[in-house]
Amino acid sequence: MILQAKNQLTLQEFLNLPTGEGDITYELVDGQAILKMSPKKFHSKLTRALLNFIEQCCEDKGEVCPELAVALTRRGRDWMPIPDILYISNERLPPDWNQEGVCSVPPDLVIEIISPGQTFGQMAAKAKDYLDAKVLRVWVLDSKARSITVFYPDAAPQTYMGEELITDSLFEGLEFTVEQVFQKAKIPLDAQ
Template sequence: MILQANNQLTLQEFLNLPPGEGDITYELVDGQAIPKMSPKFFHSKLTRALLYMIERWCEGLGQVLVEWAITLTRRGQDWVPTPDVLYISYERLPADWDEDAACPVPPDLVIEIISPGQTFGQMAAKAKDYLDAKVLRVWVVDSKARSITVFYPDAAPQTYMGDQLFTDSLFEGLEFTVEQVFKNAKIPINNG
């Protein structure tokens, strides 16, 4: 279901919409309120594992949050995506910022986990949109391939799998392997 199929929603109209029924979350894309896919079991377990891992690393540096909408611009239009996980440093959003609102600035990191019915290509296109909106890193997590692909604003994407060690100068001190993430999430090797 798409809200306002014929009329373009402004950013303020979108932000003023009542909450969706049940657990439906909407994203503002090209002036339309588009429902986001409801997470399934593996998706939720991966979200939790990534959240805990980044939360341990970022203590005192910033915040890591689940499904927090962000006000950005995409192709010259207001865009409000709701990533699965995001990390925002206190340099980008001060620790004392305390409003019940969408994230007002681009975060340092956005994590999107591919859901059933989504393709890697769709997520790669969304990653480019995030980078164009000044997000510094985008991770696309593929539970079937057991991989994390990192998108950078100034370099080609890099896919991490298995026991390959992830490091990034933007996240100094954060080191992990993709296999550790999947083990912590208790995702079986043959998950579908």
């Protein structure tokens, strides 16, 4: 769903729009306010499991936030996506960052979980947009394939499945498997 505007919205105009009722959240894409799909049960459980793994690795090294809007630029225009999870290292956090405001710097890591109605291709294109906006890593979790694909700014994407160990030089000490994420989320193999 698109919140129609006569003109293309700037970031400031978007931020000045009245808030939606209840759980209604919008992202700014190509000058339009686009409705973000509300997470369902498996999506929420996977988000919580991933948050636990990232927080264990990155504790005291930065901020890990679910569903935090980030102000970026996409194809030369204001863009404000709301990733499922983002991590910003202390090195990237501005000293005057307002904890209640929109994230104003590109995060180190963005994690997107494919929702019903979304495709891997759409998420891969979004991952490229994140990387072009100076995000250092993008992970796309595909619950149907039970995989995590890691997108890099300077290398081909890598897909992890099952018991393959996910490690990354950007996140010292981070080690887990995709299957551990699904086990922690308590999502059985036949749940899709």
